[in-house]
Amino acid sequence: xxNVLILGVGQCGNRILDAINKEAFGGGGAANLAKYYLRPKxxxxxxxxxxxxxxxxxxELRFTTAKDRLHVPNLHGVGANRNVGKQAFMDNRDVIMxxxxxxxxxxxxxxxxxxxxxxxxxxxxxxINELKRQYKDITVVTVAVLPAREEGSIYLQNxxxxxxxxxxxxxxxxxxxxxxxxxRFSGDIASAYDKxxxxxAKRLLFLIESLDSEMLSVTDLGDFKTVMNGxxxxxxxxxxxxxxxxxxxxxxxENSLKPVNLLYPANVGDDAARAMIIIQGSREHLxxxxxxxxxxxxTASAGHVFKGIVVKKGNPKVLSVFTxxxxxxxxxxxxxxxxxxxxxxxxxxxxxxxxxxxxxxIEDLEExx
Amino acid sequence: MQRPIYLPCLVYLLFSILLMQAAHAKEATDxxxxxxxxxxxxNIGDRxxxxxxxxxxxEIQSVRDGLVVMRTSKVGxxxxxxxxxxxxxxxxxxxxxxxxxxxxxxxDIFDEQSAKVRIEYSQSLGSPRKHASERxxxxxxxxxxxxxxxxxxxxxxxxxxxxxxxxxxxxxxxQALAIKAEDIPPLPEFTYVAGYPPKIKETIDPGQSDSAVYxxxxxxxxxxxxxxxxxSYTDVKKNAKSxxxxxxxxxxSPKSKADLAIKLASSGPLALDGESMLNISISNxxxxxxxxxxxxxxxxxxxxxxVTGLEKSFFEIxxxxxVNYSASxxxxxxxxxxxxxxxxxDGGDGSVIxxxxxxxxxxxxxxxxxxxxxxxxxxxxxxxxxxxYREYKY
Ligand SMILES: Nc1nc2c(ncn2[C@@H]2O[C@H](COP(=O)(O)OP(=O)(O)OP(=O)(O)O)[C@@H](O)[C@H]2O)c(=O)[nH]1
Ligand SMILES: [Mg+2]
Numbered sequence: 162x163x164n165v166l167i168l169g170v171g172q173c174g175n176r177i178l179d180a181i182n183k184e185a186f187g188g189g190g191a192a193n194l195a196k197y198y199l200r201p202k203x204x205x206x207x208x209x210x211x212x213x214x215x216x217x218x219x220x221e222l223r224f225t226t227a228k229d230r231l232h233v234p235n236l237h238g239v240g241a242n243r244n245v246g247k248q249a250f251m252d253n254r255d256v257i258m259x260x261x262x263x264x265x266x267x268x269x270x271x272x273x274x275x276x277x278x279x280x281x282x283x284x285x286x287x288x289i290n291e292l293k294r295q296y297k298d299i300t301v302v303t304v305a306v307l308p309a310r311e312e313g314s315i316y317l318q319n320x321x322x323x324x325x326x327x328x329x330x331x332x333x334x335x336x337x338x339x340x341x342x343x344x345r346f347s348g349d350i351a352s353a354y355d356k357x358x359x360x361x362a363k364r365l366l367f368l369i370e371s372l373d374s375e376m377l378s379v380t381d382l383g384d385f386k387t388v389m390n391g392x393x394x395x396x397x398x399x400x401x402x403x404x405x406x407x408x409x410x411x412x413x414x415e416n417s418l419k420p421v422n423l424l425y426p427a428n429v430g431d432d433a434a435r436a437m438i439i440i441q442g443s444r445e446h447l448x449x450x451x452x453x454x455x456x457x458x459x460t461a462s463a464g465h466v467f468k469g470i471v472v473k474k475g476n477p478k479v480l481s482v483f484t485x486x487x488x489x490x491x492x493x494x495x496x497x498x499x500x501x502x503x504x505x506x507x508x509x510x511x512x513x514x515x516x517x518x519x520x521x522x523i524e525d526l527e528e529x530x
Numbered sequence: 531m532q533r534p535i536y537l538p539c540l541v542y543l544l545f546s547i548l549l550m551q552a553a554h555a556k557e558a559t560d561x562x563x564x565x566x567x568x569x570x571x572x573n574i575g576d577r578x579x580x581x582x583x584x585x586x587x588x589e590i591q592s593v594r595d596g597l598v599v600m601r602t603s604k605v606g607x608x609x610x611x612x613x614x615x616x617x618x619x620x621x622x623x624x625x626x627x628x629x630x631x632x633x634x635x636x637x638d639i640f641d642e643q644s645a646k647v648r649i650e651y652s653q654s655l656g657s658p659r660k661h662a663s664e665r666x667x668x669x670x671x672x673x674x675x676x677x678x679x680x681x682x683x684x685x686x687x688x689x690x691x692x693x694x695x696x697x698x699x700x701x702x703x704x705q706a707l708a709i710k711a712e713d714i715p716p717l718p719e720f721t722y723v724a725g726y727p728p729k730i731k732e733t734i735d736p737g738q739s740d741s742a743v744y745x746x747x748x749x750x751x752x753x754x755x756x757x758x759x760x761x762s763y764t765d766v767k768k769n770a771k772s773x774x775x776x777x778x779x780x781x782x783s784p785k786s787k788a789d790l791a792i793k794l795a796s797s798g799p800l801a802l803d804g805e806s807m808l809n810i811s812i813s814n815x816x817x818x819x820x821x822x823x824x825x826x827x828x829x830x831x832x833x834x835x836x837v838t839g840l841e842k843s844f845f846e847i848x849x850x851x852x853v854n855y856s857a858s859x860x861x862x863x864x865x866x867x868x869x870x871x872x873x874x875x876d877g878g879d880g881s882v883i884x885x886x887x888x889x890x891x892x893x894x895x896x897x898x899x900x901x902x903x904x905x906x907x908x909x910x911x912x913x914x915x916x917x918x919y920r921e922y923k924y
Contacts, residue, residue, distance in 0.1 A: 219924050
């Protein structure tokens with residue numbers, strides 16, 4: 162059995178973590194009541210911890226137990242300032258790490274955060290370093306949420322710097338989710354967040370389950386690490402559940418890789434470096450020949466494709482995880498962030514100059530009382 | 531000493547009585563040549579002397595047939611004849627009174643001992659004189675039966691056997707013949723068992739007795755008058771007679787029986803799942819003891835009340851005695867239950883069944899417990915949910 166640690170850092174990370182806990186109660190409306198009489202049901206031994214500097218963000222959670230919410234005290238919050246955030250982490254490192262160590266040993270840790278906020282984006286790289294130092298053999302995968310582009314230059318800037326730091330740390334890889342890309346699911350931003358969070362939660366639990374189950378064709382933590390190490394070590398996840406109208410396993414695999422089913426806009430055919438296809442469903446739907454053919458077809462474009470088959474009653478479900486060799490969307494964020502920063506700098510200079518000009522009016526004057 | 535003075539007086543008195551009698555006899559005669567008559571009442575052995583004639587009443591041969599035997603003789607032995615004389619028919623001796631003889635007519639027969647006799651004679655023979663028999667009047671053959679009918683007991687109970695004794699005793703002097711005892715058949719209160727009809731000897735000598743016994747069973751209670759019993763018989767001379775016994779009363783009381791009464795007493799309503807006792811008492815109100823008592827019980831409805839120890843048996847319960855025992859009850863379902871007890875015993879007259887019932891109420895579960903039943907789980911659920919709430923409350 163895998164020992165899994167899931168950390169949600171910052172408001173975004175907390176809320177996705179809460180969605181995971183909700184999913185473990187069965188998800189949907191039933192989970193609201195289920196938490197009063199059930200225990201969350203995880204496929205493996207899963208420990209969750211929500212970390213935040215903002216106590217209100219922690220209070221907002223509903224499916225995460227109080228003891229799994231860690232408030233990192235910082236007098237005024239971090240205010241999207243990553244430097245303040247880093248300082249806060251360093252000041253409270255022992256408390257944070259102590260809280261994690263209390264939860265025992267782990268094989269894999271998922272650290273979920275937004276890249277654009279203050280707390281999550283600054284804590285996560287440092288936290289990953291600490292985890293790597295603390296747990297020698299741990300596999301650490303970051304689940305990073307990119308901001309919507311119109312959220313502002315500071316968010317973009319934070320995302321750019323955060324991503325750079327995340328790529329520098331020793332983590333096994335990053336799974337990206339893009340708010341910009343996914344906000345199309347819903348008109349208002351709050352329900353779009355909920356939807357995005359649920360999608361991420363579902364996929365992560367599916368992944369954990371498949372890493373820890375008796376598969377027909379085995380994929381394990383090692384395979385997952387190999388996939389995450391491919392390309393830029395940046396990847397994303399696609400998911401598709403076949404309906405009764407079309408139970409074809411080939412179509413299901415293909416659909417799971419279609420852009421609309423991805424968390425981040427990537428082109429599998431062009432960009433994929435390594436991939437892992439996990440298929441779940443009733444035995445009668447799982448035609449191994451078909452699966453093999455489809456996987457072979459994928460291998461032609463992506464370097465290596467692992468496949469895992471889990472026999473479980475129900476229509477076929479396919480989770481695809483892949484890393485990319487190039488990330489054009491990310492590059493555009495950097496460009497935008499740089500532009501934003503440049504604009505900001507110029508604006509600041511211009512304002513300074515205007516202010517200086519204004520000051521010039523009183524340059525030779527003394528206060529008269 | 532005054533006796534020398536009284537004696538001559540007594541002699542004179544006797545003499546004058548004799549004179550008066552002679553004067554009376556003389557009245558019937560007119561003159562010495564004429565035939566006259568005289569009536570005498572004679573007992574057996576009495577004799578009339580007239581001249582040389584002697585006439586003696588020997589025997590009343592039959593009162594019914596009017597036959598009297600007389601012996602007529604003449605001093606010197608020229609006449610000595612014993613002849614049976616028929617009532618009211620004149621009998622001539624020596625040619626009869628017309629011919630200087632005598633004529634004897636039996637005018638009346640009083641009984642076996644005496645008769646009235648008319649002597650006709652010629653006055654020339656003188657006047658007749660009667661000689662009373664010197665021997666006492668001979669005990670004649672006259673039977674007299676004393677009848678007695680008796681019950682062994684004058685008080686008995688239905689079902690008892692009773693012995694009836696009939697005794698016939700000849701207290702007379704003559705043999706009783708052709709004895710017929712007529713006993714009225716057993717009354718409706720009895721059934722006859724053996725010995726009926728009673729048989730009495732046909733002949734009983736004086737001083738002897740005979741008896742017969744029969745046995746009856748009393749079958750009906752009541753006070754009964756046992757009617758007289760009659761015995762008819764004749765004497766040697768076929769004279770019919772009859773005698774009866776005295777009627778008397780007897781009392782037949784109801785049969786003595788055991789009479790068991792059953793009482794069931796439960797100690798109030800029973801709580802659901804509670805236990806209690808049912809006290810059972812069986813008393814013998816009868817006059818006989820009950821034996822082989824078997825108690826059996828049923829509960830209606832049969833489900834919901836568990837009763838143990840209802841069945842019981844006793845060897846004997848004496849009259850007036852009481853036995854007690856108890857059965858244990860356990861209520862399993864609320865409701866009213868009837869316990870039927872059936873007591874089977876031998877009451878002295880075959881087996882008898884008596885029944886008794888008792889009611890046992892099993893109460894509904896008390897409400898406070900019911901509330902608890904609800905409150906406890908609700909409290910547990912609330913406590914649990916509150917714990918969970920606290921667990922998720924930050
Ligand atoms: N997918 C998703 N994104 C979210 C959610 N909440 C916030 N975000 C994104 O996260 C970014 C803001 O980062 P937060 O996680 O709120 O910031 P933080 O880490 O709490 O840091 P500070 O609040 O600045 O201390 C924005 O780009 C939001 O679009 C959410 O529930 N789901
Ligand atoms: Mg925040």
